[in-house]
Amino acid sequence: MPLSKIKNLxxxxxxxxxxxxxxxxxxxxxxxxxxxxxxxxxxLREAKKKGDxxxxxxxxxxxxxxxxxxxxxxxxxxxxxxxxxxxSCVDFVVIFNEDxxxxxxxxxxxxxxxxGSDWHREKIVGADIVSKSGGKVFSIxxxxxxxxxxxxxxxxxxxxx
Numbered sequence: 001m002p003l004s005k006i007k008n009l010x011x012x013x014x015x016x017x018x019x020x021x022x023x024x025x026x027x028x029x030x031x032x033x034x035x036x037x038x039x040x041x042x043x044l045r046e047a048k049k050k051g052d053x054x055x056x057x058x059x060x061x062x063x064x065x066x067x068x069x070x071x072x073x074x075x076x077x078x079x080x081x082x083x084x085x086x087x088s089c090v091d092f093v094v095i096f097n098e099d100x101x102x103x104x105x106x107x108x109x110x111x112x113x114x115x116g117s118d119w120h121r122e123k124i125v126g127a128d129i130v131s132k133s134g135g136k137v138f139s140i141x142x143x144x145x146x147x148x149x150x151x152x153x154x155x156x157x158x159x160x161x
Contacts, residue, residue: 005085025051028110030101032059034073039146047114048089055092057101100125117141
């Protein structure tokens with residue numbers, strides 16, 4: 001089942017168009033999701049509640065490296081996509097190579113765009129596209145104390161020397 005949720009852009013455009021014809025609301029969010037943790041899962045579950053179909057744009061390995069630095073990602077894109085697709089709240093995963101999902105959002109035209117509350121609404125990539133087409137943009141609060149960077153640092157601090 002999880003592998004069937006991982007799609008390329010062309011497949012996903014066809015799939016989401018079919019859902020839209022049936023008046024299903026497409027929710028889009030994106031991220032690196034390098035080490036999946038409690039905060040990610042809570043965030044994704046909240047995103048799914050905003051509509052019917054949750055599409056997660058996943059930064060490719062090269063994209064993560066540009067954003068997070070040469071030591072990231074810790075997990076490869078295929079493995080990260082597989083883990084995300086194993087979540088019941090995630091309907092589809094699509095990997096993108098750019099620094100931002102702007103082109104992906106423009107191609108998919110989701111009804112709802114969701115990002116974490118660390119993004120100010122006017123800085124949310126693709127908000128202009130979604131808003132112009134009558135869609136909604138939401139910021140979902142993060143769970144305090146959970147981040148991949150904090151988790152990595154905790155692992156480094158607690159490893160035996």
